[in-house]
Amino acid sequence: MRNSLNLNPDSVFYYFEQLAKIPHGSGNTKAVSDYCVNFAKEHNLECHQDAVNNVIIIKEATKGYENSDPIIIQGHLDMVCEKEENCNIDFMKDGLDLYVDGDFLKARGTTLGGDDGIAVAFGLALLEDEELEHPRLEMIFTIDEETGMDGVQAIDLSPIKGHKMLNIDSDEEGVFLTSCAGGCEVNISLPVDRVKTKGTALKITVNGLQGGHSGAEIHKERGNANKLLARVMKRLLDDVDYALYELEGGLKHNAITRMATCSVIVDDKDVDLVKKLVAEVESDLKKEYSTTDKDVFVSVENLGGKELDVIDRTSLTKIVFLLREMPYGVQAMSADIEGLVETSLNLGISKLEKDAYECEISVRSSVASRKAETVERVIFLGEFIGAKAEATGSYPAWEYKKDSTVRTDIANLYKELFNEEPVVTAIHAGLECGYFDQMIPGLDAVSFGPKNLDIHTPQERLSISSTEKYYKLLKEFLKRAK
Numbered sequence: 001m002r003n004s005l006n007l008n009p010d011s012v013f014y015y016f017e018q019l020a021k022i023p024h025g026s027g028n029t030k031a032v033s034d035y036c037v038n039f040a041k042e043h044n045l046e047c048h049q050d051a052v053n054n055v056i057i058i059k060e061a062t063k064g065y066e067n068s069d070p071i072i073i074q075g076h077l078d079m080v081c082e083k084e085e086n087c088n089i090d091f092m093k094d095g096l097d098l099y100v101d102g103d104f105l106k107a108r109g110t111t112l113g114g115d116d117g118i119a120v121a122f123g124l125a126l127l128e129d130e131e132l133e134h135p136r137l138e139m140i141f142t143i144d145e146e147t148g149m150d151g152v153q154a155i156d157l158s159p160i161k162g163h164k165m166l167n168i169d170s171d172e173e174g175v176f177l178t179s180c181a182g183g184c185e186v187n188i189s190l191p192v193d194r195v196k197t198k199g200t201a202l203k204i205t206v207n208g209l210q211g212g213h214s215g216a217e218i219h220k221e222r223g224n225a226n227k228l229l230a231r232v233m234k235r236l237l238d239d240v241d242y243a244l245y246e247l248e249g250g251l252k253h254n255a256i257t258r259m260a261t262c263s264v265i266v267d268d269k270d271v272d273l274v275k276k277l278v279a280e281v282e283s284d285l286k287k288e289y290s291t292t293d294k295d296v297f298v299s300v301e302n303l304g305g306k307e308l309d310v311i312d313r314t315s316l317t318k319i320v321f322l323l324r325e326m327p328y329g330v331q332a333m334s335a336d337i338e339g340l341v342e343t344s345l346n347l348g349i350s351k352l353e354k355d356a357y358e359c360e361i362s363v364r365s366s367v368a369s370r371k372a373e374t375v376e377r378v379i380f381l382g383e384f385i386g387a388k389a390e391a392t393g394s395y396p397a398w399e400y401k402k403d404s405t406v407r408t409d410i411a412n413l414y415k416e417l418f419n420e421e422p423v424v425t426a427i428h429a430g431l432e433c434g435y436f437d438q439m440i441p442g443l444d445a446v447s448f449g450p451k452n453l454d455i456h457t458p459q460e461r462l463s464i465s466s467t468e469k470y471y472k473l474l475k476e477f478l479k480r481a482k
């Protein structure tokens, strides 16, 4: 065995292990990209590395496959770097500490990078296999998929002749994806003035929510702390003369916000009234969210008498209006694919800075015009209260195509080999396929991959048996692609 973990398929886990030794978080992919280039040189394969370090490796067809359509196999080189609090690994210079737990490969204290190291490991293992029969193979390994798909946006596809693509960046066993959402972020910034005010300072916190991924879990109707805190703030606005000096919720635009806080100054006499009103809203929330977020709570902490720089009442009203009226969650379900969210949005980050209030909303849709329409609504809402609002980081949807040979062939083959029913569906999150679909005319693509659980968290774990299955699937697919 070449891999030190004694796992099958040996070559796949050998390359996975080599990749794990090289730090390769998003933005730090030069070394892992060079590793792939050196691999190509050692194996006498045509290789292209561009200025941002995307890599394309080509292997010509084996005998008898010269006239078959080339097959593109695609994945990304970068990984999300998350670690447990007590973990000492430095993602800029240390490799990962791999270990086996039952059927799963894991990394001690950190993300594993199965997303998307397994695509690269599959690719290199297929390229080095001299027994394998296959059409012309075109491997595309991109950088920085996880932080805005910067690699694919800069890639030069001139060496690519194929228009059939297998994207190996999905993680549910037996699931074959046919389309994904496009998206963008809208940033809203409202200038505010501050004045000094004296009184009792209270910190109000909405917490205990489940959160989750704003694409994959938006249909679960979980509460967003920014939206729930706005409800509390509006309730107070009706009955209490309060002034705001701090407001904060969320760190990522693509995560459903789990906690949000605001700090206010009130007259001493209103402290009990605030507590009473907050308790009323909390009681409603506990009932409404008893299934999705059973641990939700709203707390009030008395910080004592203070004199602080607060924002004026008009700005406060505008912020509460914006947060209350901003649409959130599922806006439309797909009419074509049952159970698929078509359009949604998430107010992921909300923060009051010294001179401005700022928030960030993530918009997703599998229909380009619906995405544009939703962005327009959000921007209009921001501009209506006098804020600056603009969309950034737009990425295209990969729209559903009725006819796809690669999708049909791979799903049928999966059933034939493993006697399990494949699930052909779509996701409400982004994949690089949207960009490739724009760049390769007539692209026929499908996205899939072996079972990899809790991605983007230190609990990430890749199923060893599923990896073995998918390697077999890939080899057989290539053999039959004559």
Ligand SMILES: [Zn+2]
Pocket: 076, 115, 116, 145, 169
């Ligand atoms: Zn990925």
